[in-house]
Amino acid sequence: MQNAGMAALQLNWRYLAFDVHPDRLRAAIEGARDMGFIGLNLTVPHKVLAVDMVDLLDEQAGAWRAVNTIVFETRDADGNWVPLAGVAAGQAGEVRSRGCNTDADAIARSLQEEFGRESWRGAAVLLLGAGGAARTAALRLARGGIASLAIVNRTAARAAELAREVRREHPGVAVTEGYPSHPVDLVLNATSLGLKADDPPPLDPAWLKARRPQFVYDMIYRPAETGLLRAARDAGCRAAGGAGMLLYQGARALELWTGRPAPLARMRQALEENLKSYV
Ligand SMILES: NC(=O)c1ccc[n+]([C@@H]2O[C@H](COP(=O)([O-])OP(=O)(O)OC[C@H]3O[C@@H](n4cnc5c(N)ncnc54)[C@H](OP(=O)(O)O)[C@@H]3O)[C@@H](O)[C@H]2O)c1
Structure with missing residues (x-):
């Protein structure tokens, strides 16, 4: 490229x-x-x-x-x-x-291009992961005025640390850890799960089917079609991978x-x- x-x-x-x-x-x-x-x-x-x-x-x-x-x-x-x-x-x-x-604005630009949504102000976001990419996405979306951010991560302490940082920097965003009980507009996968064909899904497909968030974005770009994207489309969500x-x-x-x-x-x-x- x-x-x-x-x-x-x-x-x-x-x-x-x-x-x-x-x-x-x-x-x-x-x-x-x-x-x-x-x-x-x-x-x-x-x-x-x-x-x-x-x-x-x-x-x-x-x-x-x-x-x-x-x-x-x-x-x-x-x-x-x-x-x-x-x-x-x-x-x-x-x-x-x-x-x-250049990462943070790239996430915002790709989300806008894929889902045709200029702003995520007021949106409810579920973030999977708490590593570097998740942190950048969380802070960028919080700066853009999302209403709530739920963080799910394998290592709970890292999710808690990221949650603390977002709360400190953006007190207007309701930040929680674990799966939220309220409806979710956007699910963002920022874990490495999906890079390998035999990876388990980063999100329970039954949750996807039951909760049907409108948008699912997987930061993984290789493979282009991850299990999460397939499951999201099957559940009727709009889904996009991380190539953008x-x-x-x-x-x-x-x-x-x-x-x-x-x-x-x-x-x-x-x-x-x-x-x-x-x-
Ligand atoms: N599209 C793009 O341009 C772009 C840019 C950057 C990254 N990415 C993608 O985003 C993902 C994360 O990258 P990163 O830079 O943030 O890496 P990172 O800082 O190493 O974070 C990795 C994340 O994945 C989780 N994870 C790793 N293996 C796991 C497993 N077996 N089960 C459950 N969770 C697991 C980690 O959880 P723990 O905290 O529990 O370890 C952590 O939340 C990667 O897939 C990467 O390819 C895409």
Whole structure:
């Protein structure tokens, strides 16, 4: 997806994956900066660790206390900090790292695209999971004015911790732990259950049938059709997987690195082709 986007923008760049031990994350970020990398994406468990390892945070990374994108910046001829990409190769002086977060808005944008709903103000949400993706979704939806958030997680202590954080940051949202007794508008799966074909469902299919939430979103994008999505459609819910979320966080990251609009259609096509090959 990123390499297709970069090619469409005629950039002589490559997007590469590196397996970095969390103990070496600081050294990896500094090494990438010193080697002239344009930027980085980070995934679990690095997103939270990196908050203290970058020179500054943008508004989003500051709000969610998680970094999924780093932009290396340098000064232009007028002394303003700009993405490294804006300065001719070899001309950069001092370089700093800006920690950004493109995940939260990607969730909101994908939910809007999939379900045609601009706002979730007043909605009742059931969140499955309490890891990094669940936390970002919970805080983003709470900021968007949902009425209630019920959190279900295998490890109850993590659900309780997330519930405390959402209550503290957004006292107007009614946050509970466990399955709610009231009707639910949106179920969001942010657990890893569904990645493997023999995983148990993250949510009891009987609950789905009985309660019939209007919308079910599974953050998992591979496989494209998870057991949860099948069960949700069988129960008459509108259901969508997480490919849009992946696309939009990546497209925004590319925009931050380049300062140019992302070639969304080309990136979407590359992503869809790639995901099809995993069916
Ligand atoms: N679409 C996208 O762009 C996108 C982006 C990020 C993540 N995701 C997806 O979101 C999911 C969570 O990612 P994450 O980054 O939040 O990971 P994470 O921080 O490791 O959290 C994993 C979550 O899954 C739960 N879980 C794991 N194995 C389980 C099991 N066997 N039974 C029940 N619960 C289990 C964990 O519960 P415990 O707390 O009990 O361990 C935790 O709530 C993954 O499936 C990932 O692929 C999608």
